[in-house]
Amino acid sequence: MIILDLALMLITAYFVGFIYYGLYRNITARFQRRIGPTIFQSFYDSIKFFGKKEAISHGWMFYLGPIIMATGAIMTLFFIPFFYQSESFSGLSGYGNLFLVLYLMLLGPLGNAMGVGVGGNPFGVMGVTRGLTRLFALELPFYIAVVAIMSISQSADIATIAGSQTTINAFAHPLLFIAALFSFVAMMGQSPFDVVGAPVEVYSGPASEFSGKFLSLLMSQSAIFSFAKLVLMVNLFLGGADGFFELLWKTFVLFLFVIAFGAIYGRFKTPQSVDFLIKVPTVIAIVGLIFATAWGN
Amino acid sequence: MFATIKNRFATTDIEVKREDLYKVVVQRDAIFELIFMLREQYDYQTLNAITCCDWIEEEHFAITYILTTSDRKQSFMVQTMIGREDAQIDSLTHTFEQAEIMERDLHEMYGIDFPGNQNLVELSLENWVHTPPLRREFDTLEFVNNNLSFREGRDGNMDVKKEMKRLRALKKAQKAAAKKAKEEASEVSDGN
Amino acid sequence: MRVLSLIISLLALWGVSTLFGSEAHWQIDMGSFGLEGVVIGLKATALANFFALLIAIGFFSISLIASKYKLSKGFYALLYLLLVSLFLIVYAEDYLLFFVGWEVMSVTTYLLFSYDLSREALIKYIVFALASAMSLLGGIMVLYSASHSFLYTDAHQGFIALSATLQVIFILLMLFAFFIKLGVIGFHYWLMDSYEQSSDFFTPYLSAVLSKMGIYALIILLVYVVDIHMISGTWLAYTLAIMGLLSSIIATFKAVNEDSMKRLLAYSSIAQLGYIVTVLSMADGLGGALYHSLIHTLVKLLLFINIAGIIYMTARSKFSELGGLIYRMPQSFVLLLIGIISLAGMPPLAGFASKFLIYTTLLEGGNLLILSAMLFASASAFLYIYKLIYGIYLGHPTSKRYETIREVPLAFLIPQYLLSLLLIVAGVYPGIVIPYFNTILKELRLETIPFESYTILGSEMASYNGFVLMSAFVGVFVLILLFMLSLRSKAKEAKDRFDIAYCGEVPDEGTHLHYGFSMGKELKRVGFIGVILRNSSSVFYDYISRQLFGFATVFRKLYSGNLSFNFNIAALFALILLWWGLR
């Protein structure tokens, strides 16, 4: 039963994730005054890469890197319940908690970093270094916000947090939400924090060496992972969802915000983005935390 | 200014090409002194370009230094001749930083040596072993024919002049033949 | 000698395990030796047993690699002496024996260091060790003045009897002593050079076990003397929390910038011990502290033994001189990977369990900012963790020699395999040590950790199932792997390590492609991290030492080299003292 549930979660995340990426490309295209590709374009790309006749590998660790990354993404997905009340689509969330999810989110990138490192491409390693540097910066405000939310709900269980919001947290604790949103933009790799794969700077970043099926796996995991992160944000701040429709529109609104943010601002340098993240959102988050603990309880 | 330069350096008159462009040809030994003087006394602070022109008939390269004043309104072309064989002239890098790249360019294209320039490595070409390409004796078409091949299938090209001549001759011949035939005919008719 | 050390380590393991639950107790009244009312004793409490186990595991691990090092008999003798002193510290029931053990430990460590360390590093160590010992002695004396007993059991009474000022002085003296041993940031001046220069054989022990003595001492202080139940909200709690957090954050960023493997790991030790110090500021935090001590011991043994193997094979210890060893040393790579995953606290390995316990404790205690800061430090650690593995194993070899180098000897691999097995088991069954911790906590009359089954760790607020986690992870991983293998698209092996996408250019032997040194250098440009990286406590200590040196030069001038003159002066001093004493 649980296997079926997990499979359904995975399939949903895969397709919704790719359609979101299609929408992302379409909407970005509209911002750029052009028509843009079909909504399934990212999906086509991914299948095409799976079907490439060959993929260049640099040894077994290189082979395993993307697989670990995909595993990390799928594991993250499995430990985040889609709905706060339903038995189905709750995956393994009964066996885990928010701390576990926060750490699982880091597992994939670190695993992939091994693959990138063994590829021997200096651009890839630079991208990874940038990613890890950005990572701790974006985690600081995010963690403060999440810790505050956990403290307010007196639980680290995601479904409980989602279900316990009478007023959704985004309105009840707007400062925490804003701080987390900044982090979330960075987490989704959007401008101005898109330093990792910035093509004009570090070539293609961590993906520099990946071709064919590896690249496709990375694309797929990115789609799944993005959806997982969106669901997590919805659960933590937007009161969770009780049905697919609610989940989809809430995630989409969040996604749209991220896209718009990315279209408006140019890219920061890595030190700049770190500096920004550990100043502005962090201060907002700390103020939010103080408000939340002073008045929330 | 003109008088000073004329008296001290010049081998020819100072040419006023445009109101913003002068030119003087000087001896090879005097050229740097002149450049320094222009720079120090007459505000020609920028080295715009170093050009070279290959006068193969006269067996020399004409090296021209083009200097511009700091308000960028006047330019001065200072030219000197150096021999084509074993061509070399001192580097200007100690005075103008940008001379390095210009000299590097000329070194590659003409094979001129600039003692004092530390960085005379190849610029545009890679692994070039032939004659420096901008020297007049280097025939680029011949080089191409020797080293590369063009696409086949362009046969059928006619030399139009020859063809015209041939056609004209043919026509003439035809005409002559016709005339002859006519004459013969008339002769025949006459004969008749 | 090597066999002997192995036998001794096995004996130690056996001995410690027999003491488990035995409540062995030995006490002697020193009255018969002319010290009225002084009782000293040894007691195998559960807590002591736990730390004794760590000592024994550590000793066992390093005795396995001893065969690869040419160590003199004196070294071994000192090592055994050190072992004895450590057992003395943990089994001591009173501060007198504790102090004796502490002092013997410091001195034997000094002597062990003297084999490898430079003069400067040695002086740094001994000055700090003596300062630590003196401060400890002072603290014990202050306490004794009130309790008139050295026993831990009487210590709390004595502590309460102290005046408020003396209480503060006592605590400060004790903290100073322990912080030096722990290398809490600001007191770590001695630590870096000692870790870097000490023998690779000894560093694992230094980091994994000797530093735990500081933790043990701190626990004794907090539990028996101060009473950990009353700690929350006191200035002591804040001091511990802040010092611990500062240690974790600062040391983390300092570690990123290091070029030497051992220095990086030394900073990592400081950072990890910082977590423990922080969590000890809470009454409920002891469980997490114990768990983290266990994991840290295992991980640091694993990591230091691993890099000892690397240094053994390559004779290089800097990231800028290593690189690209993965396909030459795949086993070491995987073992180090397991180590760093645990160090980072990544699920599904055991590192997550201890961090999780700490986090839930902090969350339940409502220490939200501390929790956030700790999460932040933990996330920042990824950078140096990645640097560690990248610099050694990934990227490009910086020397042609590494293209033909062999896997490290079995002697290095065996302890790593054992340790990583422990880490994996503890990852799958995170609750496996909880019953034992609960006996310790019960013994100390502290709240126990909720225990459901071996696979589940956590409380009502948050819990996770290690077994499900691991099996899901392995399942997903295998499924994706099978999927990738079944695809028609074949992975073509790159023919050469230089076959990389390099903007159309072709790198060769002469092109520097190893990023090991560079990693993390950009952090200098970030505001507060730059401040951390540019400044160092060594500035302060260097200043002090310069002042002292200047002062000493003045004294130096008194010594003219004329023996009789100096003898005369000494005699004069003696006379003055004699007169003062007789007066």
Place this chain on the structure above:
Amino acid sequence: MKWSIDISGTLSPLGILAAMMQKPNTIAYPAVKKETAVGYRGFHTNLLVDCIGCANCQDVCMNDAIDMIKTDKEYNVKNSSQCIPRIDYGRCCWCSLCTDVCPPDSLKLDEEYLGVTQYASDFLYMPKDK
């Protein structure tokens, strides 16, 4: 790293979002075709009734792109060489010097420009007769 709070600089770029509502710039090529301007320098045409086979075009072409060839067709009587130009589009640069020097103005550039092929040999081009 310096950055400072810059309200107008943060808010003014929001104008990008307005583009969402505007008509895209795109010419959806295969469906919508933009007319080339009158006088676009596309493929060559050669009005055979005017061509006099003078080879001026061949002479002026610095790319050696023009061959004067004979075909089976009959040309006008004024064609003194009975040759017409054939253009190698592996050489041509569409500079239109050949059309400038054409005495009867028979060689011209048309507005057509599409040429896509898998075979390089297809690039020998007989100008259309128009």
Place this chain on the structure above:
Amino acid sequence: METNKHITIFHGPQHPGITGNMSVELDLIGETIQKATTHVGYLHRGFEKLVERRTVIQAFTIVCRICVPEPDPNEANFAMAVEELAGIEVSERVKYIRVMVLELSRLASQCMWLAGQSGSIGLYAVGQWAIADRDLILDLFEELTGGRVYHMYIYPGGVRRDLPDGFLRRLEKVLNHFKKRLKEYDNIFINNASFKSRAIGVGIVSPEECIKNGYVGQVLRGCGIEADVRKDAPYLVYDQLDFEVPTAQGGDVYARALVRRAEMDQSIHILEQVIDKMPEGEIMVKMPTHRKFKLPKNDTWVKVESSRGEFAYYMAGDGSEKIRRMQVRGPSLVHAFTLLEDLLVGAELSDVALIMNSLGICPPEIER
């Protein structure tokens, strides 16, 4: 530099962050550049040799290829040099048309820069718009000259075609469109906080260096020095037109961006004047055929202001129908080597594309 501590990477030629086909070899510690070495030659075709083989008229078609993003200054320079050597005087109308072509091409080139500069900080929307706007100018060019990119329009002795009917009206329409758009670009790009934070204080050049090392164009004007060939040594009819030479202070990337932005305004201003003043007249003087047209034995140095700065030709004739020597001295030569290599030392990898774009380096004109 200590071995093993730095890494060497190539920025280009196959790299999205490079302006054209060139490369910069960078030695980095972290992402801080310790040493930069420019490599060019990927586009070397030997123009100077090819020109020597061709007659003057034949050579005219080839020069526009020297700088791909902005071919017209090359054509103008070539035509002016030939006219000066051969002593040809062109009509007023030709001069006005040439000014129009040059300014349009400057505007198009600045659009290209806008795209590159915004792309270098990842603001892709601006780039997409700017390229589409540039296409409007290319449409005008297509109508005027028959070619989108390579116009081959400015002929020694005049221009090749007269203005089509209603061309000036359509030009005016495009200019009005541009005026509207430029305000948008101000808002979303020049004034964008993220661009400011990236560009201010990056890639600083001092005025003294500029004068000494012969930096031109926006680099010079970004240091507050008012220098423009159109003002300093007016060619064509620039002395009859009213325009300013915009300058900015600071000498950094942002100053150069401001200068370029202001130049776009000036170009539009000049074009509007050209529309008003366009005189009637001949568009071409009578020219001999290409085998007959001979240059005297003489040499000259002509320069125009391209969108990146002073663009100069040295030309020498030898009495035959061929050019003896034509040397191209584009602004990029010194910018790409002396200036870029200087500026990059100490900069970060992220700044490379930004700085390169702000200098407007165009590789084909470096190596010809």
Place this chain on the structure above:
Amino acid sequence: MDEGFLKEQQVMESDLNSETSHKSSVDFLMDWFRRRSIFVLAYGTGCGAIEMPPTFTSRYDAERLGIRGAATPRQADVIIVSGYCSYKTLRRIIRTYEQMANPKYILALGSCTVNGGMYWDSYNTIKRLEDYLPVDMYVNGCMPRPESILEGFMALQKEIGDGKISSWQKYEDNYAFYRKNQEAVLGQTVAPAYDADWYLYDGGL
């Protein structure tokens, strides 16, 4: 001899299904996806690169057709050789091409790739690209308009969709020929030695 480019029209219009009927359904599907998604390597090798921005940005928006840029050769399907290749560039193009993963395609723009173009007598450019690399599609023009480039892409897409193009196969099969030509102009330094036998490699995971 045809008038104009009739051949090109034939290629685009002819029905080639008869030849591809033996394709398995997976192949058919894969070809369809390959056709729908084309990643173009970001490498402006020559002047044609100046028409890439309009093609790929909002005016002509190649992304509509599933064509988008890729930063590194590992991710790219198509490399556009936009005009002349100097020797120095050719070396990089070969290197980059060999780093791309199969199947891969080459789109050649402009006259210069066919027969030297206007640089036919230049000492530093190659004249016929097909001697050195297998070209899949030529686009006419100097330089080709964006419409032409799109047309080239569409022709390429059609060929890919029909599964007809296998130029990479041709390159591997005739590697000795290409290698000889490459070495003739570039010398022995054409590509590093390890690439010399990569085409023999068969296997992997």
